[in-house]
Amino acid sequence: MRIAFIGDIIGRPGRSIIKENLQAIKKEHKIDFVIANYENASHGFGLTAKNAAELFNTGIDVMTGGNHTWDKKEIHGMFDKYELLRPHNYPQEVSGTGCKVYEVEGEKLAVLNLMGHYAMPMADNPFRCASKTIEDLETEGIKNIFIDMHAEATAEKRGLLMMFKKRVSAIVGTHTHVATDDLQIDEGTGYLSDIGLTGCRDNVIGMDAKVPIQRFMTGLPGRFEVPDKCKAVLQIVIFDIVEGKCINAFKIKKFNDGREFVTQAWID
Numbered sequence: 001m002r003i004a005f006i007g008d009i010i011g012r013p014g015r016s017i018i019k020e021n022l023q024a025i026k027k028e029h030k031i032d033f034v035i036a037n038y039e040n041a042s043h044g045f046g047l048t049a050k051n052a053a054e055l056f057n058t059g060i061d062v063m064t065g066g067n068h069t070w071d072k073k074e075i076h077g078m079f080d081k082y083e084l085l086r087p088h089n090y091p092q093e094v095s096g097t098g099c100k101v102y103e104v105e106g107e108k109l110a111v112l113n114l115m116g117h118y119a120m121p122m123a124d125n126p127f128r129c130a131s132k133t134i135e136d137l138e139t140e141g142i143k144n145i146f147i148d149m150h151a152e153a154t155a156e157k158r159g160l161l162m163m164f165k166k167r168v169s170a171i172v173g174t175h176t177h178v179a180t181d182d183l184q185i186d187e188g189t190g191y192l193s194d195i196g197l198t199g200c201r202d203n204v205i206g207m208d209a210k211v212p213i214q215r216f217m218t219g220l221p222g223r224f225e226v227p228d229k230c231k232a233v234l235q236i237v238i239f240d241i242v243e244g245k246c247i248n249a250f251k252i253k254k255f256n257d258g259r260e261f262v263t264q265a266w267i268d
């Protein structure tokens with residue numbers, strides 16, 4: 001199967017560039033299943049029902065979350081209506097789930113969403129949660145496993161790779177909004193520390209630079225805003241998975257001026 005992942009979609013510029021390009025990318029690259037991270041999709045904070053419907057209409061199959069999952073209160077009622085996940089290491093009594101199994105090309109694909117520990121809200125241990133969940137999936141005979149590790153620290157993302165390579169198909173990091181240059185396949189596991197944002201590629205992590213600079217210069221609080229107009233980028237990583245193993249991976253960066261950059265994964 002060929003699956004694709006889009007990282008943190010930031011506000012309208014992120015949603016628009018997906019709307020403008022995703023169908024064509026899916027067709028050109030024969031993508032079977034698309035996963036995307038929604039946690040900043042509605043004006044940079046959380047996800048509204050209206051924007052969820054809009055994003056699923058572009059051809060996304062399931063969306064993952066993170067620390068901003070809860071920013072729009074209506075999310076609690078949306079897990080039953082849409083294919084939305086939240087980090088699996090939130091306690092069980094919290095609404096939603098962070099792991100679901102989908103049928104893709106006649107095979108089962110598990111999508112697992114985790115949230116890191118460093119500089120993140122209180123939640124259960126993501127590594128212990130991953131260990132238990134992956135074990136359960138293996139017991140069920142599920143070989144194709146994709147993980148979105150929503151974390152600040154690259155070390156936590158690398159740690160997850162070292163713990164679970166060979167056993168999961170792909171691990172991609174989200175949350176920092178800044179892409180890392182380490183797309184690789186390590187013993188059958190596709191890996192990228194952070195895919196980077198889909199939204200404004202100028203400004204500061206997808207947000208208007210004015211407030212962050214004011215915060216840096218004065219220490220005073222201010223609310224981040226998504227710019228109305230900007231230079232946008234769509235970042236999508238594509239994995240070919242056979243019998244649970246990643247055999248090929250590449251990343252496309254598509255700019256809203258039409259330019260496109262492709263990076264191929266190295267294989268170890």
Ligand SMILES: [Fe+2]
Nearest residue numbers: 066067068175
């Ligand atoms: Fe986040």
